[in-house]
Amino acid sequence: MVTQPPISDKILPALKAPGAGNDTDLELIDGGLQCVQTGETFMDANGVPSLFAPTDPNADQTDVTTRIKSFYEEYPFPNYDGLQEFGDLVNLGYSSQFSKDLLRAIGSKKLILECGCGTGQLSHFLQLNNNQVLGIDMSLGSLGLAVEHKQRNQLARSSFAQMNIFSLAVKDESMDVVISHGVLHHTFDARRAFMQIIKKVKPGGIVVVGLYNSISRIPTWVRSKFINVLGSNIDYVVRNHFRDARKADIWVKDQYFNPHETWHSIDEVMDWFKEGGIEYRNCRPAIMGTNGEDLPGMFDKSLPGSKYQRIVTQLSWLTSIAREGTLFDVIGRKPE
Numbered sequence: 001m002v003t004q005p006p007i008s009d010k011i012l013p014a015l016k017a018p019g020a021g022n023d024t025d026l027e028l029i030d031g032g033l034q035c036v037q038t039g040e041t042f043m044d045a046n047g048v049p050s051l052f053a054p055t056d057p058n059a060d061q062t063d064v065t066t067r068i069k070s071f072y073e074e075y076p077f078p079n080y081d082g083l084q085e086f087g088d089l090v091n092l093g094y095s096s097q098f099s100k101d102l103l104r105a106i107g108s109k110k111l112i113l114e115c116g117c118g119t120g121q122l123s124h125f126l127q128l129n130n131n132q133v134l135g136i137d138m139s140l141g142s143l144g145l146a147v148e149h150k151q152r153n154q155l156a157r158s159s160f161a162q163m164n165i166f167s168l169a170v171k172d173e174s175m176d177v178v179i180s181h182g183v184l185h186h187t188f189d190a191r192r193a194f195m196q197i198i199k200k201v202k203p204g205g206i207v208v209v210g211l212y213n214s215i216s217r218i219p220t221w222v223r224s225k226f227i228n229v230l231g232s233n234i235d236y237v238v239r240n241h242f243r244d245a246r247k248a249d250i251w252v253k254d255q256y257f258n259p260h261e262t263w264h265s266i267d268e269v270m271d272w273f274k275e276g277g278i279e280y281r282n283c284r285p286a287i288m289g290t291n292g293e294d295l296p297g298m299f300d301k302s303l304p305g306s307k308y309q310r311i312v313t314q315l316s317w318l319t320s321i322a323r324e325g326t327l328f329d330v331i332g333r334k335p336e
C-alpha cells in the first residue's frame, strides 16, 4: 500500500508556522513540517502532523482547553466502529441530511477547513467531488483515527493536523469553506473562537457554524441529572441508533459528561456574524415562516425572519433536534 502524504500539495500552501504571520510557508520533511523562511521544524506527534500552539496564557479560562483536550484524548469522537471502510463512511454521510446537503452545497474542487474535526469523518466525506479538506483538532487520539482511515482507504484529498482553534496555523483568507460543527461550545469563549475561524475564509467564501441551542439543550441537561440512576437508555440516540456498546458509551460521555459546554441562540450567532462582517445566508434546521425551508441549497440566501419567528423556531426544536444532540447550524458568507 502506498503511503499518502500527510498533507496534500493543494493544502500545504495554505499552512503557515503556528503563531507566525501569513508570509511564512511550510514544507514537508521526513516525519514533520519545516518553516521555509526560518528553518524551524514541527515534528509529527504519534504520526500526526502537529502545529499545535497553546492558547494565549493571558486569556481567561485557558484550563478549559486543557480539560477538553484530555477529555477527547480519552474519548475520541465520533466513534469509528463499523466505518473502517470508506464506502461505509460514505453511506453514513449520505444517510445524514446535514452532511448530504452540505456536500451538495459545497460542490466540487473547493478548499475546505474543518475546525474541530474530531476523528475526521465529516472531513473524509467532504473530500468527495474533488474537494480538498484540512481537518484540524487538538486531540491526537481523534486525529490518529482520522489519519488511520485516510491511509487505509488511500484518501489523498483529506489532510489532518493538530492545531488549536485559538492559534490556527492556516493563512488568512485561504479557504473557500470553513466549517466548525459541534465544537465552539466546547471552547472557553465560543464568540472569540468564531472570530478566529472566520479569518481563514476567502472573500466570497462560506462559514458554517454548528452549536448547542440554548432552548433545546434543556432536556439533555435534565436527563444528565438522572442518567446515572436511570441508565443510558433514557437517551433517544442510544435507544435508536447504537447497538454497539462502545459507540453508545462515547456518545453518552460526549453528551452528558463533557467537562465544558455552552449554549447559544440563533440571535447570538447572528450578532457574531454582524460583528465579524459575515452576511447571514441560512439556518439548519430552517427558521420557521421564512423561505429557508424551501430553498434547494444550504448556502442559498434566505430570510432571517423576525425575533418572534426565531423564538418560535427554537421552541419547536424541543420536539426535534432536542432528541439528537441539539445542534443547529448557521451559515454565512464573507462579502467579496
Ligand SMILES: C[S@@+](CC[C@H](N)C(=O)[O-])C[C@H]1O[C@@H](n2cnc3c(N)ncnc32)[C@H](O)[C@@H]1O
Pocket: 065, 068, 069, 072, 077, 078, 115, 116, 117, 118, 119, 136, 137, 138, 139, 142, 163, 164, 165, 166, 180, 181, 182, 183, 186, 187, 254
Ligand atoms: C464534539 S467533538 C466534534 C467532532 C466533530 N466536529 C463532529 O461533529 O463529530 C468536539 C471536538 O472539538 C475539539 N476541540 C475543542 N476545542 C478545540 C480547540 N480549541 N482547538 C481544536 N480543537 C478543539 C475537540 O478535541 C473535539 O474533537
